[in-house]
Amino acid sequence: MLKNDTFLRALMREPVPYTPIWVMRQAGRYLPEYNATRSRAGSFLNLCKSPDLATEVTLQPLARFSLDAAILFSDILTIPDAMGLGLYFAEGEGPKLERPLRDEWEVRNLAAPDPTVSLRYVLDAVAQIRRALGGSVPLIGFSGSPFTLACYMVEGGGSDDFRHIKGMLYRRPDLLHRILEVTTEAVIHYLNAQIEAGAQAVMVFDTWGGTLTPSAYQEFSLNYLSRIAAALTKHAGGRRVPSVVFTKGGGLWLEAIADAGYDAVGLDWTIDIAQARQRIGHKVALQGNMDPMALLGTPETIRAEVARVLSGFGSGNGHVFNLGHGITRFTDPENMAVLVDSVHELSRRPT
Amino acid sequence: MLKNDTFLRALMREPVPYTPIWVMRQAGRYLPEYNATRSRAGSFLNLCKSPDLATEVTLQPLARFSLDAAILFSDILTIPDAMGLGLYFAEGEGPKLERPLRDEWEVRNLAAPDPTVSLRYVLDAVAQIRRALGGSVPLIGFSGSPFTLACYMVEGGGSDDFRHIKGMLYRRPDLLHRILEVTTEAVIHYLNAQIEAGAQAVMVFDTWGGTLTPSAYQEFSLNYLSRIAAALTKHAGGRRVPSVVFTKGGGLWLEAIADAGYDAVGLDWTIDIAQARQRIGHKVALQGNMDPMALLGTPETIRAEVARVLSGFGSGNGHVFNLGHGITRFTDPENMAVLVDSVHELSRRPT
Numbered sequence: 001m002l003k004n005d006t007f008l009r010a011l012m013r014e015p016v017p018y019t020p021i022w023v024m025r026q027a028g029r030y031l032p033e034y035n036a037t038r039s040r041a042g043s044f045l046n047l048c049k050s051p052d053l054a055t056e057v058t059l060q061p062l063a064r065f066s067l068d069a070a071i072l073f074s075d076i077l078t079i080p081d082a083m084g085l086g087l088y089f090a091e092g093e094g095p096k097l098e099r100p101l102r103d104e105w106e107v108r109n110l111a112a113p114d115p116t117v118s119l120r121y122v123l124d125a126v127a128q129i130r131r132a133l134g135g136s137v138p139l140i141g142f143s144g145s146p147f148t149l150a151c152y153m154v155e156g157g158g159s160d161d162f163r164h165i166k167g168m169l170y171r172r173p174d175l176l177h178r179i180l181e182v183t184t185e186a187v188i189h190y191l192n193a194q195i196e197a198g199a200q201a202v203m204v205f206d207t208w209g210g211t212l213t214p215s216a217y218q219e220f221s222l223n224y225l226s227r228i229a230a231a232l233t234k235h236a237g238g239r240r241v242p243s244v245v246f247t248k249g250g251g252l253w254l255e256a257i258a259d260a261g262y263d264a265v266g267l268d269w270t271i272d273i274a275q276a277r278q279r280i281g282h283k284v285a286l287q288g289n290m291d292p293m294a295l296l297g298t299p300e301t302i303r304a305e306v307a308r309v310l311s312g313f314g315s316g317n318g319h320v321f322n323l324g325h326g327i328t329r330f331t332d333p334e335n336m337a338v339l340v341d342s343v344h345e346l347s348r349r350p351t
Numbered sequence: 352m353l354k355n356d357t358f359l360r361a362l363m364r365e366p367v368p369y370t371p372i373w374v375m376r377q378a379g380r381y382l383p384e385y386n387a388t389r390s391r392a393g394s395f396l397n398l399c400k401s402p403d404l405a406t407e408v409t410l411q412p413l414a415r416f417s418l419d420a421a422i423l424f425s426d427i428l429t430i431p432d433a434m435g436l437g438l439y440f441a442e443g444e445g446p447k448l449e450r451p452l453r454d455e456w457e458v459r460n461l462a463a464p465d466p467t468v469s470l471r472y473v474l475d476a477v478a479q480i481r482r483a484l485g486g487s488v489p490l491i492g493f494s495g496s497p498f499t500l501a502c503y504m505v506e507g508g509g510s511d512d513f514r515h516i517k518g519m520l521y522r523r524p525d526l527l528h529r530i531l532e533v534t535t536e537a538v539i540h541y542l543n544a545q546i547e548a549g550a551q552a553v554m555v556f557d558t559w560g561g562t563l564t565p566s567a568y569q570e571f572s573l574n575y576l577s578r579i580a581a582a583l584t585k586h587a588g589g590r591r592v593p594s595v596v597f598t599k600g601g602g603l604w605l606e607a608i609a610d611a612g613y614d615a616v617g618l619d620w621t622i623d624i625a626q627a628r629q630r631i632g633h634k635v636a637l638q639g640n641m642d643p644m645a646l647l648g649t650p651e652t653i654r655a656e657v658a659r660v661l662s663g664f665g666s667g668n669g670h671v672f673n674l675g676h677g678i679t680r681f682t683d684p685e686n687m688a689v690l691v692d693s694v695h696e697l698s699r700r701p702t
Contacts, residue, residue, distance in 0.1 A: 170648030213642050214623045251603045272565045291564050297521030
């Protein structure tokens with residue numbers, strides 16, 4: 001049914017003819033056509049909330065580059081928004097929440113939303129993207145991790161010190177656990193609803209777990225990531241639905257992350273993929289891990305970085321090429337083409 | 352001569368009666384008396400450039416807490432300022448440089464300043480602080496690492512993506528190496544001049560090395576850190592002058608960092624100090640590594656975090672207690688007292 005299932009097979013550590021590639025934030029501001037659609041939408045939020053426009057931008061990078069997977073275009077804060085915290089975007093800044101959780105009564109009142117009601121627009125987008133893809137490549141669904149969502153929910157936006165959530169963690173761990181419990185339930189329902197709507201793989205983004213101490217990471221992030229892995233729908237549409245977990249800055253904790261129950265572990269660019277494979281590659285597939293800023297180089301240096309990552313992983317199964325973080329908006333789309341083509345050329349197995 | 356040399360002895364992995372502690376940014380905005388002096392100075396830059404005021408704020412935390420070392424109060428960008436790049440502070444933001452290095456001719460014109468001329472105010476502060484300390488505790492001198500200074504010099508300030516310096520790294524590594532060569536020479540002269548003026552230990556802060564890939568870290572940061580270690584004055588005033596290197600986010604590369612030639616390695620809070628000791632504690636002393644945000648907790652939770660770090664390091668020599676990064680300005684000074692006293696109480700060896 002799928003014309004190109006290299007991505008799904010690599011996640012399952014099955015043999016593939018070349019290393020598949022997709023890129024975090026591949027539908028994004030480095031693409032002029034994305035910026036045009038976003039202008040037309042009026043706001044980023046309109047773009048996320050319109051299944052038509054979300055489908056349009058999800059497919060844009062696939063029209064330009066021979067990517068091996070599509071990822072649902074959406075925002076990481078759809079769940080807190082559905083919980084009533086009021087997602088908005090201040091111009092030139094990241095996502096923000098109007099009503100961050102600071103008081104105990106707010107935490108006590110928190111409830112997991114029913115995704116088939118308040119996140120219907122996401123599920124509609126998933127179904128519409130699946131139809132638009134027409135079986136060309138698989139569609140990845142995603143969610144933020146409970147801890148990462150909690151960071152936004154308590155801070156009210158991005159942060160460079162996370163003092164509100166860390167203050168809660170050290171002073172009132174019970175309140176933070178309550179937020180994480182509810183958010184975990186929400187993430188499970190949300191991802192399973194995406195799978196039911198047509199997502200063929202899912203990824204959990206733990207963007208801020210790497211700001212914790214090792215023991216706090218275990219208690220406040222990984223613990224909940226494991227619960228999600230256990231509760232995810234494992235088969236749909238007659239196939240296994242593989243899952244990926246990505247903790248940015250989690251390189252020191254790879255062994256524990258590989259034990260959390262996901263099929264693959266995402267790697268940022270600070271870890272040597274050869275070492276990562278040695279440490280955990282017998283348990284899980286690896287996704288990553290080129291420095292996104294390497295795309296600011298020349299075609300020659302990009303090709304050399306691709307070769308470095310590919311040879312670091314080495315031969316054998318279980319590698320999905322990706323950047324170690326989202327592609328920067330300062331990337332020349334021509335360099336993205338060099339990246340995708342280099343990965344395919346340099347990794348092609350003799351047949 | 353020194354009444355309390357536990358800090359210097361711990362850095363040399365000699366026996367000490369308790370684990371010594373100092374705290375990064377211990378003279379800072381969490382102290383009302385610091386804020387008062389800073390107001391009086393008119394600006395942060397005046398504070399740094401006046402040896403009288405730098406001495407005053409350096410000593411403030413020692414008057415309140417029984418810390419085991421003083422650290423020179425200064426800014427990390429004194430070297431780029433002395434190179435003519437124009438240090439300034441925009442209100443509410445970090446340090447910035449008026450004339451960042453972007454063009455090849457600017458890089459070619461860069462020269463290492465003579466610290467005895469253009470950084471005289473720092474050396475005067477070192478000498479004056481030494482006199483003011485009167486042999487109570489040792490004084491630490493410091494510098495930013497060449498890569499960290501280069502980040503500011505190329506970006507013109509802090510950054511969340513480091514796209515200018517990384518663009519240079521991937522497109523024109525020769526230019527970045529030229530900046531790093533000159534800056535390394537400057538750091539060596541600067542630290543040795545601080546030692547000559549009276550600094551009894553030195554620390555190199557590699558705040559941004561952790562944003563690199565492993566191979567780029569080796570080539571563009573650690574390589575230069577090693578050159579500095581080799582060129583540092585090793586003895587002064589009849590004593591060994593120990594050195595500390597700290598790469599924030601460098602936990603994955605500890606073995607290589609421990610081989611760079613420093614007496615001690617600073618640890619941020621993302622690494623388990625027990626694992627760090629197992630990996631490199633037979634080669635170097637360790638400095639760290641409590642999460643600065645743990646000081647937002649209660650006296651009980653702070654004491655528990657102190658106990659966790661102390662027992663993680665375990666018995667034996669070679670531990671200097673510190674936070675894993677600078678103390679946050681949101682810290683209650685009372686909690687700093689709890690920290691310092693807990694470290695001393697919980698680590699005291701039976702005599």
